[in-house]
Amino acid sequence: MELYNIKTTNMKIYRYNTDEFTPAEIESFKPFCEKQTKNKSIQSITAHYFLKQLLSKHYGICINDIRLNYTSKGKPFYKDDLKFSITHTGSIVLIALNDKEIGIDAEIIRPINKSILKKTATEEEITMLEASHEFNTNFLKMWTVKEAYFKCTGTGITHPAGISVQKICRKYNVNTELRDNCVISSVSNK
Numbered sequence: 001m002e003l004y005n006i007k008t009t010n011m012k013i014y015r016y017n018t019d020e021f022t023p024a025e026i027e028s029f030k031p032f033c034e035k036q037t038k039n040k041s042i043q044s045i046t047a048h049y050f051l052k053q054l055l056s057k058h059y060g061i062c063i064n065d066i067r068l069n070y071t072s073k074g075k076p077f078y079k080d081d082l083k084f085s086i087t088h089t090g091s092i093v094l095i096a097l098n099d100k101e102i103g104i105d106a107e108i109i110r111p112i113n114k115s116i117l118k119k120t121a122t123e124e125e126i127t128m129l130e131a132s133h134e135f136n137t138n139f140l141k142m143w144t145v146k147e148a149y150f151k152c153t154g155t156g157i158t159h160p161a162g163i164s165v166q167k168i169c170r171k172y173n174v175n176t177e178l179r180d181n182c183v184i185s186s187v188s189n190k
Contacts (some may be wrong), residue, residue, distance in 0.1 A: 011098040011188060015180075016050055018042050019091045034068055034076075051086055051095050058082055058097075060176035063083035075154035085151050085186075092180055099175075100189040103151030105144040106182045112139045120146070122164045138184065141176050144168075151186045 018026070029049035033040075055078050056063040068076045077083070085096045085104040095156050096104040112135065117126045125142055132138045146160045149168045166186060168174060176185040 001113065010100075011175075011186060013104065013184075014050065014054065014095045014097070016046055016093040017091050018046050018088075018093060018097075021046065032063055032066075039089075043093050047088055047093045047095060048085040050093070051084060054095060054097060055082070055084075071154050072118070073098060073154050073156055075151070076089050083188075084116070085124070087151075087181055092182060094184065096186055098188050101152050102152075102186060102188045103148035103153070104184070104186045105147035105151065106184045107140045107144055108182050109137055109140060109178075112143055118161065118162045122161060124166075125164060137178070140183040141165075144183050145174055145176060145187060148174075148185045148187040154190070 001106075026045060029045050032052050033045055033048045052063050052066040052068075055066050059066075059079070059082075063084060066078065070076055070079055077118045081099070083098050083102045085102045087094050087104050089106045090105060090108045092108075094104055094106055096102050114130075114135070117129065117139075120143060121129060121139075129135055129139055129142065142165050143160075145165045145168060146163065147157060149163070149172065150157045150160075152172065171190070173188045173190055174185065176183065178184075
């Protein structure tokens with residue numbers, strides 16, 4: 001486990017790599033997962049297990065006593081004083097903790113098919129991305145900010161081409177970093 005400290009907020013990001021766990025260890029995480037998580041990916045199981053471990057440590061209670069609640073849109077929460085968000089890409093699992101609403105997203109840097117631009121970007125963003133010499137990385141920066149924003153607001157991905165990263169940056173704390181061949185973005189309330 002590695003801890004990323006983000007300079008601009010009180011947020012902490014915990015990093016786990018599923019490749020570092022044996023199949024038996026992953027199996028041992030399953031009883032601590034929510035019912036809807038038990039049959040999901042190794043990354044999802046790992047994320048929920050370590051989220052509960054972090055919540056257990058924060059609140060000083062047994063991990064067995066942690067039961068997540070969900071908003072009507074499916075955003076998980078536990079108590080109001082500690083906000084969290086999880087994401088995974090490849091074998092990397094990230095858990096963000098903050099005292100304000102938070103969303104985090106990560107994507108491995110890879111080739112992106114430009115045909116998805118109209119569904120994901122504003123016209124201004126399309127123009128900037130098409131002129132970029134680092135299209136894949138810049139697209140993933142845009143996309144992870146938008147996905148983190150939707151996680152932060154708890155709305156789910158509703159209409160990514162209808163909101164610009166520029167608008168998100170004006171209203172929220174936004175941080176984007178390149179680590180582990182990934183783009184990692186977080187969005188939190190100011």
